[in-house]
Structure formats: C-alpha cells, structure tokens
Amino acid sequence: MDRTSFYNITDVGNGSEYDHLYNNLSKFNMLYPATYYRIKEEDLMRLDLVSYKAYQTVDYWWLIGVVNQIENPLLDMVVGDLLKLPSILDIYQFYKDYSLR
Numbered sequence: 001m002d003r004t005s006f007y008n009i010t011d012v013g014n015g016s017e018y019d020h021l022y023n024n025l026s027k028f029n030m031l032y033p034a035t036y037y038r039i040k041e042e043d044l045m046r047l048d049l050v051s052y053k054a055y056q057t058v059d060y061w062w063l064i065g066v067v068n069q070i071e072n073p074l075l076d077m078v079v080g081d082l083l084k085l086p087s088i089l090d091i092y093q094f095y096k097d098y099s100l101r
Contacts (some may be wrong), residue, residue: 003090005060005099024098025066032087034067039081043072054085063091 006025007018043049047070048063049089054060068083070076 001059001099002094005101007096008100018071024100027098028063028066028090028094030067030086030090031093032089033088037083037085039077039079039083041079044077044079047073047077050083050085055088055091060091063081063094 003025004018007020007023009016010019037050037054039050048058049063050064051061052058054064061088064070064083064085067086
C-alpha cells in the first residue's frame with residue numbers, strides 16, 4: 001500500500017501532480033486496539049524498520065508517522081518514546097474505504 005493512493009491527482013499545466021492539500025490521510029480511524037512499540041537506538045530516523053518489525057513489511061512506515069504525528073523522522077523520534085501502532089485490520093479497512101486508486 002502506497003500513501004499516494006490516498007491523494008487526489010490534479011492537472012497542472014501540461015501534466016498532473018498529487019494534491020497534497022486535499023487527501024484522505026486524515027481520515028484514518030483506529031477501531032481495533034493498538035499495540036505499542038518503544039523506540040530503540042537502531043530505530044532512530046527509521047520508521048521503515050519499525051514498520052517491518054511490527055508488520056513484516058516496510059510499507060506502513062508513513063502510516064505510523066501519521067498516527068504518531070511524526071512529520072520529520074530525523075527530528076521527531078527519540079530513543080525511549082512510545083509509538084502507537086495501528087492494528088493491521090484498521091490499515092486494511094482504511095485502504096478499502098479511502099484509497100483513490
């Protein structure tokens with residue numbers, strides 16, 4: 001699942017681009033219990049590693065960032081911080097309900 005699946009595409013000049021102002025990412029809702037993960041030294045700046053440890057795929061790194069309001073993994077991750085990890089069932093439902101492609 002690619003996060004660009006939740007962005008509208010708008011025509012600009014002779015091409016098109018993703019509309020970052022209007023997207024479905026803010027509609028993510030957690031209905032199932034979350035799990036939690038404490039950031040370790042090797043996880044710093046690497047939400048992809050956290051995603052792999054939690055879901056056995058790096059594909060959900062961006063969703064972990066959205067849920068935990070991490071805008072910049074280089075600055076917003078600290079060893080010992082607790083990350084909320086959404087249930088895979090919530091992720092699948094979100095994709096089903098809000099994917100635009």
